[in-house]
Amino acid sequence: MSESYEFNFVGKKRAALEAQKKIQATLQPIINQSRDFDTTENLYIEGDNLDALKLLQESYRGKVKCIYIDPPYNTKGDFIYRNDFTHSDWCAMIYSRLLVAKNFLTDDGAIFISIDDREQANLRKICDEVFGEKNFIANIIWKRKVHGNNMGFIPPVHDFIVVYCKDINFLKPFALPQSEETLKKKYSNPDNDPRGAWTTMSLTASHKGPYFAIVNPKTGEKFFPPPGRYWVFNEAEVLRRIADGRIIFGKRGTSKPVQKVFAAERNLTSKPTAWFDKQGSNSDATKELLKIFGRKIFVSPKPVTLIEYILKFATDKNSIVMDFFSGSATTAHAVMKLNASDGGQRKFIMIQIAEATPENSEARRAGYETVCEIGKERIRRVGDKLKAAYPNLDTGFKVFKVETFTNH
Ligand SMILES: C[S@@+](CC[C@H](N)C(=O)[O-])C[C@H]1O[C@@H](n2cnc3c(N)ncnc32)[C@H](O)[C@@H]1O
Structure with missing residues (x-):
């Protein structure tokens, strides 16, 4: 970080301290919600991701090849959980989590962060500081819909996926197998x-x-x-x-x-480009979930194709993949689907806070009280289907809950 320039926001110091603070908490296994608890290498953690990351840190330091996250975008109305961040709150929230998340990456690992216009500039500055400017890889444009919604003067039809690596000196070239x-x-x-x-x-x-x-x-x-x-x-x-x-x-x-x-x-691979216009759209993602659940169960999923595409070039066949804003568990779905198609043994770590589904939402009416219930059920349903065709696939997951305890 150069001395002449530093990105500042209210609460930055506190966020950095927060990232370092030891917590009084443990990971409590929940066997009856897990699948193949004794044999699976996949994890589903319920709880605030900052706590969960701290608790997983010792076991997974330097072991995660690819992190994909899709944090709340700070767009009023889009999110059920804290859709009213002030600018500094959002920065502090993401800053402390990225500081801890960085420790998980392998030397040749990379992080992919979905974001829209509103926080993209801030996110870049925060990532420059956390990961280092030299480790910036790309600011991918993902075309997420065909038509604008008349928003602003130039309606956006894209999101960004900001990509940083742990250490540019160790990163291997990204290669996509040709279809x-x-x-x-x-x-x-x-x-x-x-x-x-x-x-x-x-x-x-x-x-x-x-x-x-x-x-x-x-x-x-x-x-x-x-x-x-x-x-x-x-x-x-x-x-x-x-x-x-x-x-x-x-x-x-x-x-x-x-x-x-x-x-x-010939070595028939190709490099991805920073222009993603064939990797599925928002409406594809909604349709995918509709197909799994028979109803509109979650407001802002990402398409499986998008995450699967990233995993294709950013992981090896046995990599660990982490998503600590996992929502409807699209990333777990993508990991299992890609393993099925290329015989890989990638493992996933999903983290999701037990955010309540909105009263009167379709999710609540269908009996899903929290986003975690949706995520876990998706993994079960997708896993069952894949397992029928690929009996050796690891479709299990161990569920843990972050249990905080206070000293009196
Ligand atoms: C945009 S959604 C992710 C959607 C996901 N990519 C999908 O395809 O379903 C962001 C998720 O992060 C969760 N979240 C927000 N703050 C969190 C926190 N502190 N810890 C864990 N999860 C959190 C929200 O509950 C929400 O489900």
Whole structure:
């Protein structure tokens, strides 16, 4: 942190002290709400996340590869729990939690934070301070709906996902496996090459390199690179590759030479970009929950596709994933779904305060007294479905409650 500039807000010192303060509390197991308590490695913690984080700190320090959080956005009306933060209250709330959360990240880990315009600027400054400016990775734009709602002069249709890593020197490149669909679009095997599906790639480049005539052995036709371009291989290599069928004269054998490249021999991953416009929308998320519960049970879920997409590039197959504002437990859903699809063994840690569902809400009428009840039931329902198709999947979770005790 440079001395010349510091982001300040009322209550900052207190928030930092709060993060360090020891608490008088324990994690009480609740066996009858858990699933596969003795064997599962997933956790569901009920309680205030600052307390819960402090209690988990010893066991999980440096072990969590990916944290995704979706804190209350400080938007009046959107949230049932404390939707009336003043600016400084919100900053203090998130600051103390991030200070503790940072300790959980592995050296190559990263945190993803959903946020809207209102607190984005403050969140960035707080994260610069907590994680360090050099560990800033991206300010992702997530297109969350198609049409604006006439809000303000330029209605927003996006949220941000602010990304920081624990230590830029240890972060490995984010890589997305290419989907079957993309592969099929790009690679095919019209000549039944035993090396499998292939595509063609240019044999020239603009940086200075070899320049000579390549002769088509079948037709005798000579080819030179176009003006300002050069071959990417020398003559001996070109001859070797023609013989090996790795340089071809177009698909019919009569056009300019190109490289034949095989899907199986390439490292077919791609980097994510900071532009998320195909990762599901708010209304997709609402539909997903509707499908699970048969009613509108939670006001502001994120789509599973969005979180699953992040996990695809930000986790390994056995990573621990944490969400300490877990709401309807979308992150747990995404972890199980991704494990099912790629054979992974990622584990989740969900933390959620026992916020009461609003009186007269559909959730309350359906018997869900708190958001935790919704989250746990979602994990059970999604888990049951997945388990039927993937019997080895860990769909269990240990439930713990933060029990505070006071000394008299
Ligand atoms: C925007 S919602 C998260 C929604 C979630 N991403 C989903 O897809 O369902 C934020 C959640 O954080 C919870 N929350 C707020 N303050 C909290 C705290 N101090 N500790 C734990 N949870 C908290 C709220 O109850 C709310 O359910």
